[in-house]
Amino acid sequence: MELLQIDDYRWEIKKAGAMNVPARIYSSTALIEAVKQEEAFKQLVNVAQLPGIVDAALAMPDIHWGYGFPIGGVAAFDCDTGIISPGGVGYDINCGVRLSCTKLTRKDVEGSLETLAVAMQKQIPSGVGQKGAIRLTNSELKKVMKQGSQWAINQGYGDASDGTRIEDGGCMPNADPDAVSQRAMERGRPQLGTLGSGNHFIEIGLVENVFDPAAADAFGIAEGFVTVLLHTGSRGLGHQVCDDFLSSMTRRQPKGIRLPDRQLACAMFRSPEGEQYFHAMACAANFAWANRQVLMHMAMDVFMDVLGISPRDLGARLVYDVCHNIAKTEHHETAGGRRMVCVHRKGATRSFAPGSSQLCDQYKAAGQPVLIPGDMGTASYVLAGTENAMKETFGSTCHGAGRVLSRKAAVKASRGRRLREELESRGIFVRATGKQTMAEEMPEAYKDVAEVVRVAHGSGISRKVAKLRPIAVIKG
Amino acid sequence: MPFEVIDHTADMGIRVWGPDLPSLFTEAARGMFEQITDVKRITASRTRTLVIEGTDETDLLINMLRELLYLFTGKGLLVKSAAIQSISGAALTLRIAGEKYDPERHAIRNEIKAVTYAGGDIRKTPEGLEAIIIFDI
Structure with missing residues (x-):
């Protein structure tokens, strides 16, 4: 397996052996x-062997070792001759990021950051085994899975116009609750309105730099304003959907498919099992959108309570909401002409170009907002989708910094350090629920997000719009 | 110490070993629950018998762990011990003991989302058997 450098930002592994297409990094x-x-890279080569893969197996700048598919991987499969794979989406279906910008500035929150962080941690259920404040019956849960964000909007969470600024409008239409197991529903039912643990977080930040004023203006973000970025997904419901289908697909692999790794278990997209997974996955994706809709609303309530201000003073407006673990049917130009493909993005973000029919009028000229969370100590970024992404990466880009240290290594490296105090001395208040979370999620455990973003911008698969600096972080 | 935590960049894994299949499976269950909480602090106040099926021994091991994880994530039951009563290539019966999760007494160490197939097959070693299990966390 030879890694060939093509230019400053592109590497390639030529098609060889059982690979159906080359791999591009x-x-x-x-x-x-x-x-x-x-x-x-070995995992990327394995993905390139799957049936129906189109053009190339792709790795985004934040690629790292997953299982089955690498994280930061993008693969498109022909809908008629290709597969769909739960492992190509991941356990946390529609894990994603949502950003709102307020009218508050630094001086409005400066004296209250610690109170805000503590109140957020108290009000918003996070960590393990926490139940949400929302009690759902099974039939109501089915509505959540069918309607996504709109369900939450109907219940009074957020603004009626939010749906126009969410990927897919916050609802995949092909959701069928009958495809979801009882176990998955049992795990998901108490968890709507919960953040979860590990790398999930709420980050209060400031817009530090604007690189593209026209796009920033369209997105409603400007230098000096306070932002809220939240990162979570479909909780136990998505985990169980993935687990259910990985297991059943492992037992019933389509004839003639030789899998280099059990975790790549898949079904033909046009098969009863493939369709059932796609319908169940959409249910989990919709649950995740409803979850982020609820959580952002709760976070804004905390701001108003702590600061004693009105919704008008707060002036919160949703910028966008993206998913980074998903499979979608989309039309793309491929080497074989324009066709419908099933794009798997596992730890990758959609990056649709200006003019896309998927964008609301306000964002048409700028392109789709792409939200890139960094680690808790450095920065997060807002990028925009590009024409080049449509040409090269099925309209996809990176999703975050990506880990470099294992959790074990991070815990070891942090021994003897007072991470919380270190971050506080740099003006970042961090509150974490999990015992080991602070250490495991230390900034050094992640790739340099600025370098990841530089590659995404330099290669043209998205372009820089703004940089956000964290001032308070609430970890699960 | 018949298991140890191993490095994996994004997730978490354990290496488990034992002289035979029943001890390997028992240790794997303990290894997983040690990642979830301090097993010493779980009491054995409830017991249950489970039957697990699989296509081969590795599949059986992963399915057992998936089932035990579901007992926690779906039913809120923490497992202290898992005794294998019978095991063949395609099925096993195990007797588990544990108690209901109580946030006041049980500190949770990691939220394990799922047990993956990524660790590969059960291997024979000079001492017996060994398996690597990767958890999605």
């Missing part, structure tokens, strides 16, 4: 060395 000399130490 977006990276830099600074990032690629760490990836070479892991199994990620």
